[in-house]
Amino acid sequence: MSAIRDALAQYVAVRRALGTQLREPAVTLGYFVDFLEAQGAEFITIELALRWATESKLVERATWARRLSMVRRFAFWLSAIDTRTEVPPSRLLDARHRRKKPHIFTIDEIGRLMAEASRLRSPKGLRAITQGTLIGLLASTGLRPGEALALDVSDVDLMNGVLSIRQTKFGKSRFVPVEDSTRAALTHYAEQRDKLCPRPRPEAFFVSERGLRLHCCAARDTFARMCCAIGLRVAAANPLRIGRGPRLQDFRHSFATRRLVDWYRAGLDVERELPKLSTYLGHASVEATYWYIEAVPELLHLATERSCGRAQPGGAQ
Numbered sequence: 298m299s300a301i302r303d304a305l306a307q308y309v310a311v312r313r314a315l316g317t318q319l320r321e322p323a324v325t326l327g328y329f330v331d332f333l334e335a336q337g338a339e340f341i342t343i344e345l346a347l348r349w350a351t352e353s354k355l356v357e358r359a360t361w362a363r364r365l366s367m368v369r370r371f372a373f374w375l376s377a378i379d380t381r382t383e384v385p386p387s388r389l390l391d392a393r394h395r396r397k398k399p400h401i402f403t404i405d406e407i408g409r410l411m412a413e414a415s416r417l418r419s420p421k422g423l424r425a426i427t428q429g430t431l432i433g434l435l436a437s438t439g440l441r442p443g444e445a446l447a448l449d450v451s452d453v454d455l456m457n458g459v460l461s462i463r464q465t466k467f468g469k470s471r472f473v474p475v476e477d478s479t480r481a482a483l484t485h486y487a488e489q490r491d492k493l494c495p496r497p498r499p500e501a502f503f504v505s506e507r508g509l510r511l512h513c514c515a516a517r518d519t520f521a522r523m524c525c526a527i528g529l530r531v532a533a534a535n536p537l538r539i540g541r542g543p544r545l546q547d548f549r550h551s552f553a554t555r556r557l558v559d560w561y562r563a564g565l566d567v568e569r570e571l572p573k574l575s576t577y578l579g580h581a582s583v584e585a586t587y588w589y590i591e592a593v594p595e596l597l598h599l600a601t602e603r604s605c606g607r608a609q610p611g612g613a614q
Contacts, residue, residue: 299330299334300339300379301330301333301334301338301339301340301341301375302330302334304375304378304379305326305327305330305371308326308371308374308375309322309323309326311374320443320513322367322370322371324514325364325367326367326368326371329346329349329364329367329368329371332345332349332352333345333349339381340379340381340382340383341368341371341372341375341382341383341384342383343383343384343385343386343389346365346368346369346372346383346385347365347385347389347390349364349368350362350364350365350368350390351390358390361390362390365385365389365390366387368385369384369385369387372384372385399546399547399550399551399554400529400542400543400544400547400550400551401547401550401551401554401555402436402543402547402548402551406527406529407432407436409527410432410520410523410524410527410529411429411432411433413523413526413527414428414429414432414523415429417519417523419506420506421493421494421506422493423489423490423493423494423504423505423506424505424506424519426486426489426490426493427486427490427503427504427505427511428516428519428520428523430482430483430485430486430503431445431446431503431511431516432520432545432548433479433482434475434479434482434483435545435548435549435552436548436551436552437475437476437478437479437552438460438473438475438479438552439548439549439552439553439556439577439578440460440462440473440549441465441546441549441579442513442516442517442545442546442548442549443465443513444462444465444579445503446501446503446510446511446512446513446516447463447465448460448462448501448502448503449500449501449502450487450500450501450502451500452502453483453487453502455480455483455484455487458474458475458476458477458479458480459472459473459474459475460472460473460474460475462579465579469579469581471576471577471579473577487502490504494508496508516545517544517545520544520545521542521544524542524543525542529542529543530542530543549578553574553578553586556574557574571583571586571587574586
């Protein structure tokens, strides 16, 4: 193990001890260290960091900036140990983050995705039921993909239909009750998983064909290719790329949007109900949930109609 790889292991351990999960940065920085070792570099330089961050020409500038920001945090920490370390300036690859417009899945699209999942082939047949159950869970609960994939067997109460979401974004934990149909689907998956993968495996609820915890990257890649297969994504010219289009995260947006639309159409006081949805989704504040109203034209229209309707009875205000 090189000195810089050993330093990365220490960095990840320290950050996690302080309460940060550091899943994506740990993997991404591992690739960066691979790059440094291939270059024969003994320490981080701004030139090497910038070259690595921008080596892929098929991604957005924001991705370059995110990759460099991970290196910058690592380099800042490492500079206290190795004074040769150069820390990239914070504005070297500045790119304003813009939230992507969410894809709101229709019931028909979800059905087609579930059907496509059932056609996934694998030696044990575990890939199809894992991907299908994951999609069904995300669509019916609005969980973040990372939250669903981080579930352990002990987090899924199949008797009472309650999920324990532990220390996720913003360090928050919560209990998520699920409907009976979702509980039945999770129970069926657990039975099939244990039958197809009887060997000892980690505590993970969702597992890969090899019986290991299903990784986010694998789940996203499979989902993107499923979207291409049913026409929801345009396949990229490069076969190694998965194109652009709906993401697993969009099930969360779809869940929140459908709930808000139903409330508006039912004539409920959405402002009063919104904190309940915010708590269920694990948002840091109600303001984060308001974003769905602004991001989805139908919701914005319903909200505007409701606001105008309140103002009219009493005359001009």
